[in-house]
Amino acid sequence: MKEIIIATKNPGKAEEFKTFFAKFNIKAVSLLDLSQSIQDIEETGVTFEENAALKAEQIAKLLNTPVLADDSGLTIDVLDGRPGIFSARYAGEPKDDKANIEKVLAELKNVKVTDRTARFVCVLAVATPDANTIFKKGYCEGRISVTSKGSNGFGYDPIFIPKNYTRTMAELTSDEKNSISHRSNAIKQLEDWLENL
Ligand SMILES: O=c1nc[nH]c2c1ncn2[C@H]1C[C@H](O)[C@@H](COP(=O)(O)OP(=O)(O)OP(=O)(O)O)O1
């Protein structure tokens, strides 16, 4: 079976990639699956693209094999796009999904439902040892809920209600999430590349 390394240590993302790639008969191997321990890549870029490239290119060089990385986050209109590229550490170090959610809900405390529009963004970077890095971007539109609900998924899923839904992303099944997510919208654009892997 063909394999691709996914330069992530996020178990939620890793699981989603495994599900998507299984459909192409490709085994997605995350950094959590490797026996050697891999250093954390510093995400010093100022865009999702720069951070995705940092992760993909450094791990591709280290392992001398094609590597896909995902840099993603939540952009909230009334917060001028925050937390954006700072989504993972919005409430500080160490990364804490629950604290991040509480910070967002507190910041939106007095914001009315119609002004709570937001979107998830996912940028994928594929780095190969001997070619230019390629990028694909996907979005999922929605709004921020008033309370946190549901236990599926990861990250900000419990406070994100996708457009045309009444449940949060964390109340959707994984199949429902994967049919509309920013990540699946980005991966769909990689289909041709995956077929030639
Ligand atoms: O589908 C999603 N559902 C909910 N939340 C999500 C999703 N996709 C990204 N997010 C949030 C989680 C994290 O707060 C940030 C990603 O940060 P990001 O640096 O790309 O990932 P990460 O540090 O968790 O793992 P890694 O860099 O090892 O891939 O956006």
Ligand SMILES: [Mg+2]
């Ligand atoms: Mg990260």
